[in-house]
Amino acid sequence: EDITIYMLAETGNEDTDFQRIAKEYEKLSDHIHFVPKDPILYPKFASEYTDKEISQNSFIVVNDETGRSKYLDYNDLVVTEFDYNTYKSKITGYDVEGEMTSALQFVTNPDLPKMYVIKGHGEGEVSEVFKSSMDRLNVQVEDLEILKTESVPEDCNILYINTPTMDFSEEEVDRIKNYMMAGGNAIITLDYTCEKLTNFKSLLDYYGVKVTDGILVEGDNNMHLPNYPNFLVPDVVKHDITNQVIDDKVYVITPVASGLTISDTTRSSLTVAPLLQTSDAAYAKQNIHADTTSKEKGDIEGPFYIGLLASDTYNGVTSNMAVFSAKMMFDDNLIQGYGNGNLLSGTIGYMSGDKAPISIASKSIAADHIYVTQQQGILWGALVILVLPVFILVTGVVVNLKRRKR
Template identity: 25%
Template sequence: MKVDRRKKTTGKIKGMFHTSGTKHGSYSVGLTVLVIAIVIVFNLVIGQIPEAYRNLDMSSTKIYEISDTTKDLLSGLNDKVDMKVLAVKKDTDDRIKTFISKYAALSDKINVEWIDPVLHPSALTEYNASENTIVVSCEATGKTTTISFDKILVMDMSSYYYSGNASYSEFDGDGQLTSAVNYVTSDVQKTIYKVSGHGEAELSSTVTDLMSKNNYTLTELNLLMADSIPDDCDLLLMNAPTNDLSENEVTLLTNYLAAGGKVMCLLGDTSLTDFPNLASVLKVYGIEGVDGYIADPTRCYQNQPYYIFPQLNVSGDLANGISSQMVLLTNAHGMTLTDPTRDTITTSAFMETSENGYAVTESEQKQGTYELGVVATETISSGDDSSSDSSDAEATDTTTDDSESTEDSEESSTTEARLTVISAGSLIDQNITDAFSQLENTQIFMNAVSANFDGVQNLSIEAKSLGTEYNTIQHAGLFSLLVIFGIPAVILIAGFSVWFRRRKA
């Protein structure tokens, strides 16, 4: 009997595992185990992929996106660049770690090494740097520079002062690293003298930061206190003067350009016609001012005709990085092109209004196409001083070969004088450049600066905002009515009809 009972119990247990429910349950368990195994294997495989490739940029401002400017620079590197990151890697912000890995992956010339200053405190002394710093160096050039994490991940100080909470406003990994790599691998140094003494506007921190990234040295120069323009001046910059030049300054400027100098002038709220001395210099190069402010109802911001989006006619160095063609100018004065006083001068416009532009004064409005940005160039040939010496020697020494004296007299060097005039200082007004991040105002300005230097490309890259972006409709109209009332009404009507049909059924 006991045997029979055991057989019956065993049979019941076996029967429990042969039911349809048990079969489905076993299938579910097996499938779950298989899925878990696949997930584990998938994660193990993904974990073996380098960090630079497995981190996807899902941010709205694409902070990990590396610019074409950087890619071009890194692809052309000939020398090894070492980056020593003096920081505890596990404690470093993920955004910095991810960007460094993505940056280094673009070139086999870049070597990144993380050094823990807690485990190796002597490294701070060895590299003369503080913690949370990147030391960028190039053995071939012997140059070294440092980048603090604070310059890459910029803290919003105003928020910190008011709320006491640390938050970040900008991410500048691309700009800071590219500037450092360019500095340590290049031997090009350019000095820009900013003219003072005429009520010129100060350059914004945005512009000075971009110049610093391009390794330009910015120095102030008062022309009234100088008897000549310094020999190391690579570009003379006038930013929105409110007073005219003196006659002596006109002579300095004229002689500087005649010797192959580079001058860049941004006009302020005062029209060029109110600056007769400065206007006389520009007239030599075929540039004349127009009375009044310029309006362009065809190309303006939100029906405000004095907020102009000029047409860009850029090529070569001026076109680098220009993609949207969106540049905003306010309080602009117009210019027209005339015949230069010398045939060797070539003048062309790179910013202008549409044909529906207007020069507006208190008494009249003149329609036409007005220039807002102009470049004038002239090739200057200077004879070698040795040619005159050889002529004198030939007069006293009859044995001198005539062919040699001819070759000496023909020896000469050439240089290019360049005059750039932009009719609105608002091009680099921080209220505009910081409020509209999609504009290319600073890009066209820095391109115009860099175009003065042979073999120098604009490598200044703006920081990317970490602020919250909102999708807003600027103009209320039919579209806004459709979104606010039309779509909800359609959904409600459709839902009511479905409910009504089901209720009747």
């Protein structure tokens, strides 16, 4: 199939980096063509493919045989960050390759993954960055009130349950189980408030996942953010889902998480694999309103999991359920600034199978952020406050003695 990449920019005002990247795709295949289109000279061209107001240095990718197209707005091709010194947004990276590759996949493959987001139980709102991440991965997203349907729609590739605060009915749980047993996939996030959701927890139990009451506190200073022992930086366990996190050497942050464990008794068709785990020093704080995060009588000792993947294979049909026990795991800041976004795209890709999206990370032009855990902060603090002054003092003494000898 022939594909044309149209660059919408006024002649002489093209972004040369954008233009260079787009032309690289033309070199990769005889079926991909790059064509510049000046919106001043061709004012009606873009309206043939999109009803959006176009921006300078944007793109339209078109399948010339099917007419399927995707518009790439300039603002989606740059990564911005708010500068609190100037109170303005500044460009910190480019995402042209990621968006362009996503668009090529979109126009050449009409059979793309579809995610249904369950509503009706006080679930958390899906964030804007989450939605844009799904769009970039070519995953269609639609809400589902499962109480009002007889079954999960047949075109559902992934069911997303985002931290419910009210329980499911037994009928709803049965519908989800029936969907899963037919080869369905689910991503579930939860937090400590789920302890009273009996039917919801029965669904997790069916897939070998147990939720420990309380909020996790990490006792290992090297596995939480400085001064926040309930903002955990868990170990990332090697798995197809977590490969990108490990390869990019980025932290996953799990704020105010609950502890997960694997059931001692599971059916032979079920396997439960760890994705994220605490240290042995972690514990589940039972009094969530306590004035201290220190371990107290009644707190439950770890270690715990914060991410698990349950896979059930029966009669050649496999279903997957990924469970993450931190409500804010996929909030805007954590998807953008840490490895949580890689974890999310890895989970989507794993569950999509042959429909798996191609994900290319954006290219940063800003100085790398340095994220330190509590232990790393203490070590660097000791170096600056204690070791460095001593080194300077010793150096001064040595220099002074040498001068006296002269």
